[in-house]
Amino acid sequence: MDEFGLINKIQQLENVNHSSTKVGIGDDAAVFTPTIGKDIVTCVDTLTEGVHFTRETMKPSDIGYKALAVNISDIAAMGAIPVYYLVTIAVPKEWTDDEILDIYEGMQQLARNENVQLIGGDSVTSQKGLYLSVTVIGEVDSGKARLRSHAEVGDVVFVTGDLGGSAAGLHQLLEGENVEEHWKAAHQKPAMHTALAYEIARLPWRIALNDISDGLASESWELAESSHVQIELLEEKIPLSAGLVERFGQQKAIEMALTGGEDFQLLGTVARDNWQPLQTIAKEIGERVTKIGTVIHKGEGVFMTSQDQTTLLSRDGYKHG
Ligand SMILES: Nc1ncnc2c1ncn2[C@@H]1O[C@H](COP(=O)(O)OP(=O)(O)OP(=O)(O)O)[C@@H](O)[C@H]1O
Ligand SMILES: Cc1ncc(C[n+]2csc(CCOP(=O)(O)O)c2C)c(N)n1
Ligand SMILES: [Mg+2]
Ligand SMILES: [Mg+2]
Numbered sequence: 001m002d003e004f005g006l007i008n009k010i011q012q013l014e015n016v017n018h019s020s021t022k023v024g025i026g027d028d029a030a031v032f033t034p035t036i037g038k039d040i041v042t043c044v045d046t047l048t049e050g051v052h053f054t055r056e057t058m059k060p061s062d063i064g065y066k067a068l069a070v071n072i073s074d075i076a077a078m079g080a081i082p083v084y085y086l087v088t089i090a091v092p093k094e095w096t097d098d099e100i101l102d103i104y105e106g107m108q109q110l111a112r113n114e115n116v117q118l119i120g121g122d123s124v125t126s127q128k129g130l131y132l133s134v135t136v137i138g139e140v141d142s143g144k145a146r147l148r149s150h151a152e153v154g155d156v157v158f159v160t161g162d163l164g165g166s167a168a169g170l171h172q173l174l175e176g177e178n179v180e181e182h183w184k185a186a187h188q189k190p191a192m193h194t195a196l197a198y199e200i201a202r203l204p205w206r207i208a209l210n211d212i213s214d215g216l217a218s219e220s221w222e223l224a225e226s227s228h229v230q231i232e233l234l235e236e237k238i239p240l241s242a243g244l245v246e247r248f249g250q251q252k253a254i255e256m257a258l259t260g261g262e263d264f265q266l267l268g269t270v271a272r273d274n275w276q277p278l279q280t281i282a283k284e285i286g287e288r289v290t291k292i293g294t295v296i297h298k299g300e301g302v303f304m305t306s307q308d309q310t311t312l313l314s315r316d317g318y319k320h321g
């Protein structure tokens with residue numbers, strides 16, 4: 001990899017340009033002016049070859065898309081808006097410069113859609129496997145970040161979209177099966193929920209939010225633990241990706257939703273009185289939200305009710321093999 005040649009080519013890709021940016025790519029560090037009245041919200045998530053993708057499961061532009069998407073998802077899960085991003089890439093010799101540029105093109109395509117500006121990064125070589133780490137910087141009205149700790153007893157527990165599609169796509173890609181298009185898309189190019197985050201940001205209500213990277217079970221436990229509450233989920237209400245039960249059977253389909261991970265839907269809680277208006281707002285922007293349970297007590301734990309039987313839900317999220 002020719003580091004300087006690569007940076008030059010990256011700079012030539014069409015980039016978002018915020019007026020708040022004083023220095024972007026090209027100096028020792030980036031400089032921007034924060035918006036008055038906003039809090040800065042920032043996160044970093046990483047994809048590594050063999051763990052988060054292989055050459056068989058994702059093409060270069062999808063790897064780029066997803067590395068940025070998983071971070072935009074975390075920013076949305078704070079009820080915040082993404083503004084800037086930085087990229088660290090470690091490239092082994094098996095990857096060509098053109099493939100690396102395709103990764104950037106995938107990132108920049110999503111970045112243009114989401115109005116996020118690339119303001120810097122780092123490029124190094126790797127002895128083994130490609131490594132791609134993205135940092136996103138976002139903004140939210142001061143004090144308005146939607147925390148995992150905001151759930152209260154009596155709240156409705158809701159989730160956007162449907163679950164299990166990414167795990168189904170991954171399964172079919174790894175098994176070399178014919179992949180259903182909607183599962184392939186769920187795995188390779190998960191849709192973002194920034195539009196809903198934007199609506200939520202304007203609401204005066206208390207809302208707890210988390211995004212589903214490790215699976216519904218693990219993320220529900222995170223909400224319950226952070227808020228010191230017990231959550232009851234209703235198995236029959238969990239929105240499963242279309243065709244999941246038909247292809248994998250009910251038990252495996254639920255398991256995929258609970259522990260498959262990488263659906264990048266938003267999981268949240270909202271006071272009962274605000275649930276109906278939230279549904280209306282979501283509908284207006286073409287986002288589906290489903291009530292999947294209730295915050296039942298103080299304490300800590302997640303319970304699953306299925307056919308009138310309630311059991312403590314194991315918190316196992318996606319387990320790395
Ligand atoms: N190596 C680390 N050093 C410092 N803080 C970390 C480290 N890894 C994770 N964290 C912090 O721990 C918290 C939870 O991180 P985690 O990665 O589990 O959340 P997430 O990004 O929502 O999940 P996922 O990585 O599955 O998408 C965050 O505040 C994160 O910044
Ligand atoms: C080749 C291949 N094998 C398995 C998976 C599944 N996978 C990897 S990490 C993860 C959860 C989030 O982990 P983290 O917390 O590390 O971000 C999931 C569901 C994949 N995407 N590609
Ligand atoms: Mg993380
Ligand atoms: Mg998250």
Ligand SMILES: [Mg+2]
Nearest residue numbers: 045070074213
């Ligand atoms: Mg994350």
